[in-house]
Amino acid sequence: MKYQKWIFFALAAIVALLSQFYIQQRYTTLLQGGAEYQWPVKVSRHIGWVPSDYLEIEFLGSYANWEGKQTPEVGHEVYVVVTPKQSGVLQVLSATDETPKDQEYIRANVKRFDHGVVEFSIPFNRVKVDLSKVDSKFYTNYRGTLIGTLKLRDGYGVVTGVYAKGVPLELATPESVVDQEKDSRVLLEKIGDTEQEKDDIIVIPNSN
C-alpha cells in the first residue's frame, strides 16, 4: 500500500512534466513541419500588466462563403478552406463544418454569420518580435499592407513573422502617409498577385 502510493505519485509527476513538453512539442512541430504561407495582416500592440514581446495580428479578409451543412453558430470552430497563390499568399475559398480532405485548411472560430457569409477569427494571432526595434507607427495608425508569414499543419498554425514591403518589421521603416494611402487602395484579393493591373487600384477622383 505504501509503495503503491509512491508509484502513483511518481506516475502523476511524470505525466505533469510530460504535459509541459507536449505543449512545447505542438508548437515546435508546427514550426518545423508546417507548410509556409503568407497572409495580409494588420498588427496591434496589447498593453498589459506585464511588458510583452509580441504583437497581435488581425488577418485581413477573414470571411468566406459558408458551405457547411448546418448554420454555423458564433464561437464554434469551422474549417476555412484556403489555397495559395503563386506568391504564397493564401486565398480563402470557403468555410465548412467538415474537415477538408485534399485541401489546405485553417481551424477558425465563427465571429458572425450573415446571408451565407461567415466572418471568422484565426486563433493563432500573435507574432513574436523585438518590440524595442519595431517602429510604433506600425501598430498605431498604419494604413499600408503588411504581410504575415505563417506555418500551417492540420489546420493549426503559428505566425512566424511580419513584413513591410518584404522587410522584417524590426528592420522596416513605415512609408509616407501618401504611400500608405495608395497601398491601402489595393484590393485585398489582389494582394500577392504576380502582375497587378492598374485597373484593380481604386482611383479616388480629386474633388477640386
Add this chain to the structure above:
Amino acid sequence: MNIQHIRWLHEELEQWREEGLISEEQSHRLQAKYGFIPKEGPSWTRLITVLGGAALILLGIILLFAGYWYGFSPNGRFDWSLVILLLAIAIVGGGVWKAKPASMVAEAITVIYMAILTTSTLLVADTYYTGEHMGLYVLIILCCSLPIIYILDSALGMILYLIGVLGWSFSSHPLNAWVGPAAVGGLLLVAVPYYIRRFGQYQQVKDPLLVSVSWAFVGAIFGEVFFTLSTYEPQMNLFFISVLGAVTYGLGTLEKKITLLALPCKGVGAIALLYTIVEGTYISTWIRIGESSMVWWLWLCMLLSLGVAFLVLRRLVLAKRIESCIGLIPFVVFVCYIVTVSGATPILTSILFNAYVLVAALGTFIRGTLVKKVSLLNSSILTLIAMFGARFFDPSFTFVERGVSFLVLGIIVLGINAIYLWRKGKQRATMNQRVRQARRQVADVSALETPMETQVVTEETKTVESEVAMKEEER
C-alpha cells in the same frame, strides 16, 4: 489554566517568595502543580503574520519575474516553468511522505500544487502560443491534478477540480474541439470513486467539506448535461434541464434522510428551474424550437425522462406538497413543445408557459402565506422576479412596452406592499388594544384581591406565633 496565566503565576510566585508571603518549598510545590508550560500551537495572529510575510515574498518574486519574463528566451521561460513545476512536485512529495491524507496540510499542499501546475501550464502555453482553446489546458491541469487529489484525499482539491469541469462546460467552446462533452463526462466519471469513498467515511466521521464537495458534484453533473445538450441538441436544452431540475429539486425536498445531498440537490435543482423559467418565457426560445428538427428518438427520450419526472411528481402529490407545481414544469414544457411543433405561433406557447409559471408562483405564495413558511414565499417571489426580470432584456417587446409594464408592475408591488403593511398595522393595533384591555382587567382584579390576601397572611402569622409560644411553654 492557559499559558498566559502560567507565565503570570511564575512571576508572581517569585515576588511572593521575596516578600515572604510563601516559603521556598510552597513556591516549588505550586510551580510543580501549575507551572508546566505546554508546547504552544501557532496562534491566529502569528499564523496571519507568517502567511502575510510569505505572501509578500511570493508577490515580490512574481513581480521580479513579471518584469523580466518576456526578456528571457522561449526556452529560458520553459526552463523556468519546469523549475516551478518541479518545486511543486517536491512539495507534493513531502506531503505524500509526511502529511496525513485529508488533513489541513494535505489540503493546503494539493491547492498549492494545483495553483502552481495551472501557472506553469499557462506560462508554457503563452510561450509556445498556438491560439489553442483554453479547454485543452484545463483538461491537462485537471488530468494531472486528479491523482494528487486522490493520494492526499483532498476535498478542497476535488472542489477546485469539479469547478474546473463546471467552468469548462459553461465556457464558450468550439463545436468540433477534440476535447468535448465526452472528455468532460469522463473527467466527472473518474471523480465518482473519490466521492463514494469519502461518502462512506462520512458515516463514521462528520466531514464539513463533503457538503461543499456535494454541491460542486451536483453542479458539475448539471454542467455536463447542459454542455452535452447545447453541443449536440441545443433545442432540447430547455426540456431536459427542466426535467433534471424538477427531479433533483423534488428528490432534495423528499429525501431528508440523506442530509448531505438534500440541500445541494434542492439548491442546484432550483437554479436549473430558474434557468427553465427565464429561458421558457422568451418568445425567441420557442421560435428556435419551432424551426429545429425533432427526430423520433428525441421524442422517445423525452417520454422516458417524463416517466422519471412522473415518479417524483407522484411522490410529491402523495405527500401533498405544494412543490408538486414545480414537479409539473417538465410536463408543461413538454406540452409547449408539442404545441410549437404542431405549428402554433411561438407567442401562444410563450403565453401558455408564462401563464403556468404565474399561476404556480401565486399558488406557492398563497400556500406559503397560509402555512406561514418563508421558504415557499421566497421561492415564489424569486420565480416572479426571474420571470419579470427576463422581460427586461427581451427583444420581443419594444422599450415602451417593457418600460410601461415594469412601471405598472412596480406600482402594483408597492401597492400590495402598502396594503399588506396597512393590514399588519391594523392587526397590530387591534391586538394591542386587546392586550391593553386584558392588562386593565388583570390590574382591576389584583386591586380587589390585595386586602383579602393581606388579611389571610396576618392570620397565618398569628397562628405560627401562637404555636411557637405553646412549644416554649411545654419546655
